[in-house]
Amino acid sequence: MRRATLPVAALLGLAAFASAAASAQQDPGWVPxxxxxxxxxxxxxxxxxxxxAPVxxxxxxxxxxxxxxxxxxxxxEEVADxxxxxxxxxxxxxxxxxxVFSGWMFANAPGIAMLEHPVYDLRVLDCH
Incomplete structure (x- = not known):
C-alpha cells in the first residue's frame, strides 16, 4: 500500500504559512x-x-x-506588511x-494563502 506524501516544497510552504500566521497573532511587531x-x-x-473592509x-x-x-x-520603522x-x-x-476561504492573507506574500475561486481573486493591500 502506497502512502500519499506532500512534496518537500509544499511542506516548507505550509510551515512558512503556519509560522507567519502565528507571528501575525503574537508578534509584538504587529500593530492591530x-x-x-x-x-x-x-x-x-x-x-x-x-x-x-472594517473589522x-x-x-x-x-x-x-x-x-x-x-x-x-x-x-x-519596519518593512511595510x-x-x-x-x-x-x-x-x-x-x-x-x-x-470559500478562512484564514490569514499577507500583503507581501499573497501566494502563501489565497482565495481559490473560479470567478474572483482577492488580496490584501494594507491595514490602517
Whole structure:
C-alpha cells in the first residue's frame, strides 16, 4: 500500500504559512488596525476594485461576502506588511453562503494563502 506524501516544497510552504500566521497573532511587531484595503478582481469582466473592509463587518463584491476578523500592520520603522484574517463566503448558490476561504492573507506574500475561486481573486493591500 502506497502512502500519499506532500512534496518537500509544499511542506516548507505550509510551515512558512503556519509560522507567519502565528507571528501575525503574537508578534509584538504587529500593530492591530481597524480597516483593511482589499483588492478584488472579477476575472470575467476584468474589473478591479479596491474595497475598504472594517473589522467585524461584512463587505460585498459580486457574490462574495467578505468578513474581516483582524487586520495587523507592521510599525512604520519596519518593512511595510499587512496581515488580515478573512472569512469569505460565496452566496451564488445558497442564501447563507458557502465558505470559500478562512484564514490569514499577507500583503507581501499573497501566494502563501489565497482565495481559490473560479470567478474572483482577492488580496490584501494594507491595514490602517
Amino acid at each position: 488596525k481597524r480597516t483593511a484595503s482589499l483588492q478584488a478582481l472579477d476575472k470575467v469582466t476584468a474589473r478591479v476594485t479596491v474595497l475598504e 467585524n463587518q461584512t463587505t460585498s463584491f459580486g457574490t462574495l461576502r467578505i468578513t474581516l476578523r483582524a487586520c495587523n500592520a507592521r510599525p512604520p 499587512a496581515a488580515a484574517w478573512l472569512q469569505v463566503r460565496d452566496v451564488r448558490n445558497k442564501a447563507e453562503g458557502e465558505p
